[in-house]
Amino acid sequence: MRKVRGFRLAGSVSVVGLVLAAMTHSGMAQSAPGLAADGKIRAALSDVSARQIQANIEKLVSFGTRSTLSAQDPAAIASGRGIGAAREWTKSEFERYSHDCGGCLEVKTDSYTQEPGERVQEPTVITNVYAVLKGTDPENAKRIVLVTGHYDSRNSDNYNITDDAPGANDDASGTAVSLECARVLSKLKFPATIVFLTVAGEEQGLYGSHHFAKMAKDQGWELEAVLNNDIVGADKSPEQDRSRIRVFSEGVPAVATDPDLRRLRLLGGESDSTSRQLARYMVDVGRAFALGVKPMMIFRPDRYLRGGDHFSFNQQGFAAVRITEFREDFHHQHQNVRMENGIQYGDLPKFVDFEYVSEVARLNAATLGSLAAAPAPPANVHLLTKDLENDSTLAWDRSPGGLATAYEVLWRATTSPEWEHAEKVGNLTRTTLKMSKDNVIFAVRACDQAGHCSLPVVPTPER
Numbered sequence: 001m002r003k004v005r006g007f008r009l010a011g012s013v014s015v016v017g018l019v020l021a022a023m024t025h026s027g028m029a030q031s032a033p034g035l036a037a038d039g040k041i042r043a044a045l046s047d048v049s050a051r052q053i054q055a056n057i058e059k060l061v062s063f064g065t066r067s068t069l070s071a072q073d074p075a076a077i078a079s080g081r082g083i084g085a086a087r088e089w090t091k092s093e094f095e096r097y098s099h100d101c102g103g104c105l106e107v108k109t110d111s112y113t114q115e116p117g118e119r120v121q122e123p124t125v126i127t128n129v130y131a132v133l134k135g136t137d138p139e140n141a142k143r144i145v146l147v148t149g150h151y152d153s154r155n156s157d158n159y160n161i162t163d164d165a166p167g168a169n170d171d172a173s174g175t176a177v178s179l180e181c182a183r184v185l186s187k188l189k190f191p192a193t194i195v196f197l198t199v200a201g202e203e204q205g206l207y208g209s210h211h212f213a214k215m216a217k218d219q220g221w222e223l224e225a226v227l228n229n230d231i232v233g234a235d236k237s238p239e240q241d242r243s244r245i246r247v248f249s250e251g252v253p254a255v256a257t258d259p260d261l262r263r264l265r266l267l268g269g270e271s272d273s274t275s276r277q278l279a280r281y282m283v284d285v286g287r288a289f290a291l292g293v294k295p296m297m298i299f300r301p302d303r304y305l306r307g308g309d310h311f312s313f314n315q316q317g318f319a320a321v322r323i324t325e326f327r328e329d330f331h332h333q334h335q336n337v338r339m340e341n342g343i344q345y346g347d348l349p350k351f352v353d354f355e356y357v358s359e360v361a362r363l364n365a366a367t368l369g370s371l372a373a374a375p376a377p378p379a380n381v382h383l384l385t386k387d388l389e390n391d392s393t394l395a396w397d398r399s400p401g402g403l404a405t406a407y408e409v410l411w412r413a414t415t416s417p418e419w420e421h422a423e424k425v426g427n428l429t430r431t432t433l434k435m436s437k438d439n440v441i442f443a444v445r446a447c448d449q450a451g452h453c454s455l456p457v458v459p460t461p462e463r
C-alpha cells in the first residue's frame with residue numbers, strides 16, 4: 001500500500017518538476033509539441049485494407065518480371081508479362097479509384113527514353129505512373145505532398161529479363177502503399193494537392209524518380225514533402241520487429257552549397273534539414289493517430305552505402321525520406337526464385353506481412369492528409385542576432401495561402417532528436433522568448449484552428 005502511494009507521489013512530483021522546468025525556460029507555460037488527429041483522416045485510415053493491399057501485391061507479382069528492361073510492346077502487355085503490363089495495370093487501378101470518386105484523380109504518365117548508361121544497355125522507355133488529387137483551395141492547390149514506390153523489380157542478374165523477379169516486398173509493397181493512399185484519400189478533399197506516384201528504373205539507378213523530380217523542379221512545383229516507401233513488407237524473419245518502421249532522412253542537404261555548409265557548421269545545424277523535419281513530423285503523426293507501427297528515425301540518408309528514390313528528390317532540393325521495414329532479409333531481395341541448401345530465395349508474397357503494410361499505408365496517408373490539410377509553412381523565418389542578449393527574438397512572414405490562424409515556436413535541446421516544447425504565440429509574425437538561442441534549437445510552424453500544423457521551419461540568423 002505504502003509502496004504504491006510512494007510510487008504515485010514520485011510520479012506526480014516528476015510531472016510538477018517537468019512543468020516547472022518548462023516554465024523556467026521562458027517564464028511562460030508550454031505544452032509538448034503535438035499534432036491534432038483530424039477526424040476525417042482518421043476515418044479514411046480505417047478504410048485502409050490489408051486484403052486490398054495483398055490483392056495489389058499479388059497482382060504486381062503476377063506479371064512475372066517487372067524488370068525495367070523487360071518487354072513493354074503491345075503483345076507483351078496483352079500477354080500479361082513484363083513491366084509494360086504492370087504499368088498498364090497500375091494506371092488502370094488509379095483510374096478505377098478516380099472513377100469511384102467522380103473523376104477526382106487526374107491519372108498521368110511521365111515517360112521518356114533512357115539512353116544507354118549504367119545498367120541500361122539499349123535505349124529504354126521508362127514510364128512513371130501517377131495520380132493527382134488536386135487541392136480544393138485555389139491559394140493552396142499549388143502546394144504538393146507526394147508518396148511514391150517503385151513498381152519495377154529485378155532478380156539476381158540485372159540483365160536477366162526473362163526469369164521471374166516477383167519483387168513482392170521490393171517494391172510491390174511500396175507501390176501498394178501509394179495505390180492504397182490514393183484509394184482512401186481520394187474520398188476526401190484537401191486544400192493542398194496530393195500526388196500518388198509509382199516509378200520505374202529504380203533498380204538500374206533511380207532513373208524514373210530522377211526524371212520525375214527534375215520535372216517537378218523544372219516546372220517549379222512547390223513540393224513540400226516526399227515519402228518514399230521501398231521494402232515495407234516486414235519480411236517474416238524471426239528477428240523482424242513488426243512494431244517499427246524505419247524513416248531515413250538526410251541531415252546535411254544534398255544540395256547544400258559551401259556557404260550553407262559554413263552556416264551549418266557554425267550553428268550546429270547538421271540535424272535540421274527539411275527532410276529531417278519531415279521525419280520528425282511523421283513521428284508526431286504516428287503518435288497523434290496512435291498507429292500500430294511506430295516510425296523509428298534513422299539519422300542518415302539511407303541504409304549503409306545504399307540509396308533509393310528519395311535521393312532523386314533530395315538532389316533537386318526537396319524534403320524527402322525513405323521508409324523501410326525494420327529488418328531486411330537479403331535471401332529475398334534481388335534474388336532468383338530458387339531453393340538452395342534448404343533456403344528459399346526470392347522476393348515472394350508469402351514473406352510479406354500484409355497487415356504491416358497496411359499500417360505503413362496508414363502512416364503515409366495520415367502524414368499526407370495532415371500536411372495537405374495544414375497551412376503552408378511560415379516563410380522567411382529569422383532569428384535576430386544583432387545584439388548580444390539572452391532573450392531570443394524570432395520573426396517570420398505569414399504562411400502564404402491564408403490558412404494559418406496562429407503560429408507556434410518549437411524548441412529542443414541541441415542534443416535532442418525531437419522537438420520537446422511548443423509555445424503558441426497567436427497570429428503574430430514576431431515573438432521574443434526569455435531563453436537563450438545559444439542553448440536550444442528553435443523552429444516556427446503555422447497552424448489552423450483545427451490543429452493542423454505545417455512542417456516546422458528552423459530560422460536562419462539575421463544580423
Ligand SMILES: [Zn+2]
Pocket residue numbers: 150170171202230231
Ligand atoms: Zn527497392
